[in-house]
Amino acid sequence: MHAAVIVFPGSNCDRDMAVAFEKAGAKVSMVWHKDTALPKDVDIIGVPGGFSFGDYLRCGAIAANSPICQSVVAHAEKGGYVLGICNGFQVLTETGLLPGVLLRNVNLKYICKPVRLRVETADSAFTAGYQPGQEITVPIAHHDGNYFADAETLKRLHGEARVAFTYCDNPNGSVDDIAGVLSQNRRVLGMMPHPERMAEPLQGGTDGAAMFRTLVDQLAEA
């Protein structure tokens, strides 16, 4: 299984994500934002957390228009897998691959702490290693993680079971406690919490490891 992790100026979770994929058994390539093509035979693209382009204009907006993102969108449109974490989630909403938008946290504060998440669906390669309703602990670290989508979009997300994770104790004002959403084909996941920062015991917990393990297992078979 071959994962590509995109690196923007200001990305700071790219290596954590690469290590999480590697520990799960994936081969990982780091891809610079100015590259236009992805390595051949990439199974999944990771769009990491951080502060791409200093969060100028809007979080993720400039990254979403960088050369490599056209390839990321093309990969997703061909049915490829994409995982966007934190700033990566913001980038994916800005590309239009995922619905909604991440607004400023309702208390206006940057929040960095472990949170409890509820797994809302196990029906995806990202979440198949969890039980529906299972609670896991994963850290958040963001200023703009307040998920917003209009009523019609929310209805569709809930109707199609595309809310992957919700917060047990909503830290940022996200509508319907939403922490992560899936694309319609369930192959693109965006989430604000950081499973890659809870993937080995040294990090204080391993609740995030199952995501990378399951992805590697499922995509290696495919």
Added chain:
Amino acid sequence: MLKNGVLDPQGEAVRHALGQLGFDGVEAVRQGKVIELDLAETDAEAARASVTEMCEKLLANTVIESYSVEIA
């Protein structure tokens, strides 16, 4: 500008601060941004069309923001 119906936490913080300064009766504050562009284009309508495209592609996120273009 954020569209109506989209919560504006920063605007709400500004409203609160205005109240603390004694400015009563401020019922809502919504915060937006102004982006000034210096264009080589001299035809106003062509400039407007070009900037509108820029807004759609990058400058605004039309999921939550509305925009208007003024030519000075």
